[in-house]
Amino acid sequence: MKKPKVLIVDDEAQMRMLLRIHLQDSYQLLEASNGYEAIELVEKEPVDIVLLDIMMPNLDGKQVCKKIRTFNKDIPIILLTALNESKDKVEGLTIGADDYVVKPFDPEELAARIHVQLRRVPAPSTEGSILSINELIIKPESREVLVSNIPLKLTPKEFDLLYLLASNQNWVYTREQLLDKVWGLNDIVDIRTVDSHVRYVRDKLKKAGLQVQPIKTIWGVGYKFSSGDSE
Structure with missing residues (x-):
């Protein structure tokens, strides 16, 4: 069975490595170190889900999420952030993200959230x-x-x-x-x-x-x- 393809978007190499360690056995992984790379990859590659850091320079995660939603409304997007305020979570969901995970995260919880998004049943489309x-x-x-x-x-x-x-x-x-x-x-x-x-x-x-x-x-x-x- 083909492994789902996960795009990891984070400007910190250490965080990308940590995510890679936890996810590499279950998923195909793509990585982007900035928002521009992420948008280009989603446009070109058949990505199944995006793990998107919010706090990135130049083009932050919220801006990336909004841009992705202009051409792909269905790909699941999970925001990763150190921000834990309710208003930040609400804003993230409002702009089109599907879920929100606060750093430092529990690897098992993140894996469960990814699984949930990948197995979600889309609305009927006939x-x-x-x-x-x-x-x-x-x-x-x-x-x-x-x-x-x-x-x-x-x-x-x-x-x-x-x-x-x-x-x-x-x-x-x-x-x-x-x-x-x-x-x-x-x-x-x-x-x-x-x-x-x-x-x-x-x-x-x-x-x-x-x-x-x-x-x-x-x-x-x-x-x-x-x-x-x-x-």
């Missing part, structure tokens, strides 16, 4: 499954969302969350179910991640001019998608 709900159109094959025919920019996880809910209208999902279906494993990613992503999607839909908020909160349970006016 030509006949375009969803059109009032002013909202969701195109899974191209991973596009339109509100009144105007494109709406969502991160990969925001898209997966919205598409899952919209594909099963009026079905109530618990937070644990959403965490498992969208993120892949509910005992590694914080349950509050679901709430924050629902909030981001709601805010973007509202700012785009959607008249009725379709993602409803079912208090004490979770969320559902409904095109009606009632909560």
Whole structure:
């Protein structure tokens, strides 16, 4: 069985070596010492997942993440950083990263997080499954969302969350179910991640001019998608 290909992006040679030691038995490894090299590799190589350091000179990890998302919306990106503030984690997820690991990290935890991202099931992507709900159109094959025919920019996880809910209208999902279906494993990613992503999607839909908020909160349970006016 072919090993998944992991791109390690870090300006510190010692950190790249440490990651290489922990990952080389299970994965094919590529390395980049700066953001420019990383972007070029992702554009040219069939990379399966990116481990991306935030604190790099010239072009930092957040800028690299944003750039990668302009041409590849699906590749999993895990941010590596010494920053442990909640606002830094939220910002990282908002710009399109899929997960966030704080240095110094536990090698087993990092391996588990990589495994989760690689085994995640993408949202259905068949030509006949375009969803059109009032002013909202969701195109899974191209991973596009339109509100009144105007494109709406969502991160990969925001898209997966919205598409899952919209594909099963009026079905109530618990937070644990959403965490498992969208993120892949509910005992590694914080349950509050679901709430924050629902909030981001709601805010973007509202700012785009959607008249009725379709993602409803079912208090004490979770969320559902409904095109009606009632909560």
